[in-house]
Structures are given as C-alpha cells and as structure tokens.
Amino acid sequence: MSLLVVGSLAFDDVETPSGRRESILGGSATYFSLAASAFSPVRLVGAVGEDFPLALAEPWKARGIDTAGLEVVKGGRTFRWSGRYAGDMNAAETLRTELNVLGTFQPRIPAAFRSTDFLFLANTHPETQRSVLRQVERPRFVLADTMNLWIEKERPSLLALMGEIDGLLLNDEEARMLSGSRNLIEAGKRILEMGPKVVIVKKGEHGSFLFSTYQFFALPAYPMDRVVDPTGAGDTFAGGLMGSLARSRGVTIGNIKRGMVYGTVTASFTVEMFGTDAIAAMDAKAAEARYEEFLQFVSI
Amino acid sequence: MSLLVVGSLAFDDVETPSGRRESILGGSATYFSLAASAFSPVRLVGAVGEDFPLALAEPWKARGIDTAGLEVVKGGRTFRWSGRYAGDMNAAETLRTELNVLGTFQPRIPAAFRSTDFLFLANTHPETQRSVLRQVERPRFVLADTMNLWIEKERPSLLALMGEIDGLLLNDEEARMLSGSRNLIEAGKRILEMGPKVVIVKKGEHGSFLFSTYQFFALPAYPMDRVVDPTGAGDTFAGGLMGSLARSRGVTIGNIKRGMVYGTVTASFTVEMFGTDAIAAMDAKAAEARYEEFLQFVSI
Numbered sequence: 001m002s003l004l005v006v007g008s009l010a011f012d013d014v015e016t017p018s019g020r021r022e023s024i025l026g027g028s029a030t031y032f033s034l035a036a037s038a039f040s041p042v043r044l045v046g047a048v049g050e051d052f053p054l055a056l057a058e059p060w061k062a063r064g065i066d067t068a069g070l071e072v073v074k075g076g077r078t079f080r081w082s083g084r085y086a087g088d089m090n091a092a093e094t095l096r097t098e099l100n101v102l103g104t105f106q107p108r109i110p111a112a113f114r115s116t117d118f119l120f121l122a123n124t125h126p127e128t129q130r131s132v133l134r135q136v137e138r139p140r141f142v143l144a145d146t147m148n149l150w151i152e153k154e155r156p157s158l159l160a161l162m163g164e165i166d167g168l169l170l171n172d173e174e175a176r177m178l179s180g181s182r183n184l185i186e187a188g189k190r191i192l193e194m195g196p197k198v199v200i201v202k203k204g205e206h207g208s209f210l211f212s213t214y215q216f217f218a219l220p221a222y223p224m225d226r227v228v229d230p231t232g233a234g235d236t237f238a239g240g241l242m243g244s245l246a247r248s249r250g251v252t253i254g255n256i257k258r259g260m261v262y263g264t265v266t267a268s269f270t271v272e273m274f275g276t277d278a279i280a281a282m283d284a285k286a287a288e289a290r291y292e293e294f295l296q297f298v299s300i
Numbered sequence: 301m302s303l304l305v306v307g308s309l310a311f312d313d314v315e316t317p318s319g320r321r322e323s324i325l326g327g328s329a330t331y332f333s334l335a336a337s338a339f340s341p342v343r344l345v346g347a348v349g350e351d352f353p354l355a356l357a358e359p360w361k362a363r364g365i366d367t368a369g370l371e372v373v374k375g376g377r378t379f380r381w382s383g384r385y386a387g388d389m390n391a392a393e394t395l396r397t398e399l400n401v402l403g404t405f406q407p408r409i410p411a412a413f414r415s416t417d418f419l420f421l422a423n424t425h426p427e428t429q430r431s432v433l434r435q436v437e438r439p440r441f442v443l444a445d446t447m448n449l450w451i452e453k454e455r456p457s458l459l460a461l462m463g464e465i466d467g468l469l470l471n472d473e474e475a476r477m478l479s480g481s482r483n484l485i486e487a488g489k490r491i492l493e494m495g496p497k498v499v500i501v502k503k504g505e506h507g508s509f510l511f512s513t514y515q516f517f518a519l520p521a522y523p524m525d526r527v528v529d530p531t532g533a534g535d536t537f538a539g540g541l542m543g544s545l546a547r548s549r550g551v552t553i554g555n556i557k558r559g560m561v562y563g564t565v566t567a568s569f570t571v572e573m574f575g576t577d578a579i580a581a582m583d584a585k586a587a588e589a590r591y592e593e594f595l596q597f598v599s600i
Contacts, residue, residue: 220509
C-alpha cells in the first residue's frame, strides 16, 4: 500500500561523546523514508534549498523512495540544525536552528500522491500539518508527530489536528506537557480523549508505549551498549512503524504493535552511527534478523 | 522450597502528592516478606526496638512468614525513615534516617534457618550481608540488593560480596554508578563481569532489566495511572521474584523472567496505597489475576 511522508530535510551539525560531524544529511523525512523504504515504497514531500546537492537523494530511488514531492526553493538555503548530546543521551541540547526554507514552506502534495493509504505528518506547525490533510483524499491511517513548541504555543491548532488524525506520536516529556499529568499512563489516557484513536509515546532508551481505546502495550528499547548518535531515532521509529504497517495492509492493534517492534529495531540501526550512515545501509533482511532477535529479548 | 530474607523493619514517615502518613510499618524485610509469602513460606531475620508492637507481625504468621529470626533489641528503638516523593515519583528524597537498632545490628541466623534454598540479602552494609553468607549452608540461589552509599564508600566489600552471590539487584542509577557507564546495557555487562551470574536492574516506572551470561531481557512496569506511595516497590519486586522462584523450584532463566513478572505485578499492588496496606491484603489469587493481565499488556 502507498505511504506518504511530509517532513523536513536538513543539514545537521552533531556532537556526541563519540565525536563530531558537520553538515551531515538529516531531517525527519530523510530518516523516516530511509527506514520505511525497507518495508514499503515511500512518497516524500519536503523542501530543500539550492545548496542541497540532489545527488544526495539519488540513491533513494533504488530504495523505492519517490522524490517527486521534493521542492527545491529558488535562492533558498536548506534547514540546518546543530545539537549536542551528553550523559545518557536521552535528549539533545539544540545549539542552533536555521529554519531557512522551512520558515515559509507550505507543502504542496503532487497530484499523484493525493490518494495515499498511509500518511506520516512529521513534526512541524500543526496548521501546516492540517494543510496537508486538506490536500489528500482521506488516507486509511494518518500518524502525526509534534513537539513541545506547538504544545506550548499552538495548542488550539494542535487540538484541532488531533481530531483529524488517527494516531499521535510524541515523546514522554511532550505527553506529560500536553496532558498536564506527570504520570505517563494517566497522560496517555487523557491524550486519547483529545481525539486520536492511538497514542504512541517514545521513551528513548526506555522504549515505547501504545495507548488505544482497547488496549495498552509497552515495549522496551533495543538493548544498545553503545549509542553513537541518537539524532533521527524518533523519525526512524515512525518510519519502521509506518513502513511495516503499509506492508501489512490491515490497520489492526496487532499490526501496530508489530509495527512498533519494527520501529524499535530500525531505530537501533540509526543510533549505531552518525546521521543516516547506518539506516541508509539497512535493508529488509537486516531489519528482519534484528526483529527476530528482539522478539527473543522481550519473550517471557 | 525454603526462602530466607535478612533485612530491615522500620517505621516510615512518607509524604507523596496523595498525602502524608506517619510512623507506618515499613522496611525491606517487611515488604519482601509480604510479597513473597503470596507464593512461598518465608523465613525472616531482622531487628526491631522495644517500641515495635509485636502485634504488627502477628498477622504475618497466617501468611506463612516465620518470624523466629525477629530480634527485639533491649532498650533499642526501631529504624525510622522519613521521605518525600514529588514529580514523577521515581526517586524518594530522604528527609531523615534514624538507624537506631540497625546501627549495631549483626544478623544472627537461627539454626533452623541455616539450611535454606533461596536467600535474599536486603540492602545493608556489604560486610553485614557477607556475615549472613558465612552463617548459612550454601543456598541454591542468593540475591543481594545494594545502594549508592555502599557503591561509593564500601566498594571493596561490595566487590567481595559480588563474588559470593548469584544475583545482584540494583536500580538504574546505582548500576551506572557501580559500572562507571552511563549506558545501561554496557553497565549491565560490566557488572556481570564483577561476579554475579545475573544482574537485575530496577528502573521504576520504566520497568526492569535482566542481564545474564546467556540472555538479556527487559520488562516494562505495570501500567499504573495513579501511584500513591512508591515506598517498598523495589523490595516488593524482590519478594515477588524470589517467592515465585522458591515456588517454581528450578533456577532457570525462564523462571527468573517469570519471577520478574511476579515482582512487577506485586510491586504494582504496593504502590497503590500507602505503606504495606495494599501488599498485606494481596493474596496469590489477586497476584495471578494481575500476572495474566500483564502478560496481555506485553504480548506482541
């Protein structure tokens, strides 16, 4: 089934206890697409500046990533993010953000992408996410990511979005902020009442949590004894989840749970190396092998 | 099979967002015994002062807790702890500790307890834990708890202890401190190399982790939308684990994993009410019902 992602492409400067990299390829749509394409073809919509070498996206075609929605903004510069990780590496310290082309980007969904079964709205202003929904025929399953900035500053827009999507993806601190509860289980229940049918909470090294009307479900993270660079782990998780869902066809709680396992194992590739180095090299076979290994790790 | 715990009995003053309780029954041996006795008879060794009303321990007999090792120290006062929980309640702020009889307590194992299959050495000075090991015939499985104080101040004693036990139980911050690694997986591997065959890391609301030579295993916490009082959750976890292991007889990785599930569900009772109110009312039937429910929660 068809899968569309609307998100960012970026150049990142990253500093972790393992080292430093400058101007490496990043962005939510990038990580998402590289992960999801191990399981399903992906349609990508995003914007870059004229400084973005299109050769970077060339190998994506062989992975089944359709870049027809990649807009090169004339005279624009690509989004840049600088961040640093220390300690347990559960959160990045953002050192600098240059929105550049993202500052004015209004996603235009190509006609060929308007009928899509699965849609991932990567983190951006909730009104921008809503504008995408207005351009597409109702997908079977829409998952949206968000962040603390929109929870604090754009709550009405975010709440409106939450009535229009199927699933909300956010991290534990964001879930606490959005719900006003310090208890994550209570937080999940409250967010469910705000509209989405499923709420998926990312907890970094502590795994992930699924809240649905019917069932709750928790999963530990893949056990990594060395995390080189956590950048993109959340978007990779989303890519593994949505890619495997698109492959599995039916949106059932069982498939969402298995999708979270694929999200978990694909994210474990991303964090092994800087930037997209590891996830770009991951294929379906490597993902399946780690999936089986992970099932052993969580089986009682 | 027989199960012995050597630990503390206490009076606790506890303050949480749900309220305040003063001079309520607490202590590691108390929580451990109440949890373990749902699955197996328990032998308890500990010390109290003359201020401890023995009527408090009277109902324990009906649960199969043998208090022949409960020493009443003449002229002594019972250990007292005051603590406060706030925010996500993952850690207590200790307001006051009065060691009282624990300051000089040297556990004496009654002759009838010296041959015991399973032994839990609750948190205390590692030399005191080692003195217990010298008094008993080699049990089939010895699990020891510890804390940051001994990791920092009594490292050589703790390392000696770790060569003499089968399993070490500690929380995630303690694991990081003991190993010198911020990465919990690396921390677990390093601690395994210090001697114990299994290392079990408690992560509070994030669940627990098992490290063994053969296999790693992770388990989320039981989903609680309201935690009234986390005091004793760790010792309850140990009680559920060791009680179910003593019932299951064979010490296999499979039984340890299932024991961690019992530890998880028994701990979920403890945190529902202040002090020992909920765990003292928990019976095997209630524990089994929640065990089955938890299996659903973690099944993929």
